Amino acid sequence: MSYEKVDVPEEGEKITVADDGEELHVPDNPIIPIIYGDGIGQDVGPAAQTVLEAAAEATGREINWMRLYAGESARERYDENLPDDTVEAIKEFRVAIKGPLTTPVGAGFRSLNVALRKKLDLYTNMRPTFHLDGVPSPVKNPEAMDMVNFRENTEDVYAGIEWEAGSDGVEEVREFIEEEMGFDSTIHDGPVGIGIKPITEFGTKRLVRKAIDYALENDRDSVTLVHKGNIMKFTEGAFRDWGYEVAEEEYGEEVITEDTLWEERDGDAPEDAVVVNDRIADNMLQQLLTRTEQYDVLAMPNLNGDYLSDAAGAQIGGLGIAPGANIGDGRMLAEPVHGSAPKYAGQDKVNPSALILSGRIMLEYLGWTDAADLVRDALEETISAGEVTYDIERQIDGGEKLATSEFAERVAERIRQNA
Numbered sequence: 001m002s003y004e005k006v007d008v009p010e011e012g013e014k015i016t017v018a019d020d021g022e023e024l025h026v027p028d029n030p031i032i033p034i035i036y037g038d039g040i041g042q043d044v045g046p047a048a049q050t051v052l053e054a055a056a057e058a059t060g061r062e063i064n065w066m067r068l069y070a071g072e073s074a075r076e077r078y079d080e081n082l083p084d085d086t087v088e089a090i091k092e093f094r095v096a097i098k099g100p101l102t103t104p105v106g107a108g109f110r111s112l113n114v115a116l117r118k119k120l121d122l123y124t125n126m127r128p129t130f131h132l133d134g135v136p137s138p139v140k141n142p143e144a145m146d147m148v149n150f151r152e153n154t155e156d157v158y159a160g161i162e163w164e165a166g167s168d169g170v171e172e173v174r175e176f177i178e179e180e181m182g183f184d185s186t187i188h189d190g191p192v193g194i195g196i197k198p199i200t201e202f203g204t205k206r207l208v209r210k211a212i213d214y215a216l217e218n219d220r221d222s223v224t225l226v227h228k229g230n231i232m233k234f235t236e237g238a239f240r241d242w243g244y245e246v247a248e249e250e251y252g253e254e255v256i257t258e259d260t261l262w263e264e265r266d267g268d269a270p271e272d273a274v275v276v277n278d279r280i281a282d283n284m285l286q287q288l289l290t291r292t293e294q295y296d297v298l299a300m301p302n303l304n305g306d307y308l309s310d311a312a313g314a315q316i317g318g319l320g321i322a323p324g325a326n327i328g329d330g331r332m333l334a335e336p337v338h339g340s341a342p343k344y345a346g347q348d349k350v351n352p353s354a355l356i357l358s359g360r361i362m363l364e365y366l367g368w369t370d371a372a373d374l375v376r377d378a379l380e381e382t383i384s385a386g387e388v389t390y391d392i393e394r395q396i397d398g399g400e401k402l403a404t405s406e407f408a409e410r411v412a413e414r415i416r417q418n419a
């Protein structure tokens with residue numbers, strides 16, 4: 001395929017996928033698309049490249065970067081927010097990484113992040129949440145947290161099916177709800193905004209499969225379905241029921257539900273089995289704090305996942321270090337949780353750890369676990385040594401405040417030493 005708005009590097013090979021649409025064939029010199037993104041993207045993008053290149057080289061591989069444009073950089077070059085070539089190149093090259101993209105509040109264009117996830121059908125948002133030694137946290141035992149959150153990325157109240165108060169659409173929907181569906185005194189009189197919350201069997205099951213597969217592949221003990229099914233019975237309740245169906249019908253002995261575990265085995269789980277249970281979302285938010293160590297992999301509809309993964313992220317040190325990835329079938333786009341923090345743009349100041357750790361998820365997805373481990377260890381050693389960016393330095397005593405690029409160099413140097 002040829003692109004007008006992408007320079008494909010001459011060196012390097014393409015990652016391909018097997019006929020099952022899932023299993024990746026990863027060469028030792030893959031071409032990897034990168035979008036720096038807006039605001040601090042110009043600072044953290046190159047810093048993450050420095051570290052990821054060092055990890056690849058230390059394990060006998062080579063990353064060939066392919067710059068792609070979205071957001072402000074695309075507007076400057078091509079006068080559009082999200083060129084089709086950017087989307088098509090990620091589709092073709094399969095595994096990519098991006099920095100943050102600014103979304104205007106209220107008016108203006110819709111989120112480019114959401115557009116990318118939709119166009120690429122990246123239906124899972126995955127956020128590993130673990131504590132790195134040396135990172136300040138608001139809780140007493142941040143090391144108790146070692147969770148991986150799987151958030152559904154395409155439906156729920158985020159589907160975008162909503163009508164503004166005063167619009168013709170909203171009055172039509174109100175009439176339909178009241179007169180056709182019989183909910184006649186449910187909505188208060190006067191202006192109303194209405195949104196629809198679709199949760200499908202298809203969307204739920206493919207998300208829950210991703211969470212269970214991950215738990216099995218990574219020796220995790222449990223997958224918890226987090227829902228509000230006691231109130232929203234036919235959406236969140238259905239999420240729970242369909243989630244259990246996947247667990248009961250699609251896996252053998254290696255996956256067991258908590259009910260079966262107690263009813264049939266007196267709590268004695270088969271060795272290496274993954275236990276699937278469920279928790280109501282508000283209780284789960286409490287248990288994140290009070291019983292942190294009991295949870296492992298969480299699978300959630302979109303809104304619960306949004307709230308819960310930020311709350312979990314705060315417990316291990318916040319936005320500067322919280323990584324994520326959007327995953328579909330045989331395709332992934334790694335991205336940090338934080339936004340474009342425009343006030344710090346171009347100052348070589350902010351913490352690149354979140355993008356570096358997002359890159360680490362990408363390395364794991366490529367099957368380069370040795371390189372991924374080098375990244376985590378070197379990052380942890382650097383932060384523990386007090387060599388940190390402003391956000392951490394202001395919370396610890398005696399730290400050395402480093403620029404974004406200096407911090408990345410220190411991490412890369414440790415990778416080379418440790419390899």
Ligand code: NAP
Binds near residue numbers: 101104113337340350
């Ligand atoms: P933000 O950009 O994440 O920044 C909020 C604050 O978090 C910053 O002022 C800074 O705190 C801290 N922070 C964020 N990233 C940091 C880093 N790498 N190192 C150190 N500290 C960091 O959130 P926002 O201001 O609400 O959003 C700005 C724009 O980003 C919006 O347009 C939003 O839509 C967009 N956004 C994009 C994505 C994405 O692309 N996936 C995600 C979220 C938001 P201090 O000021 O305390 O130092």
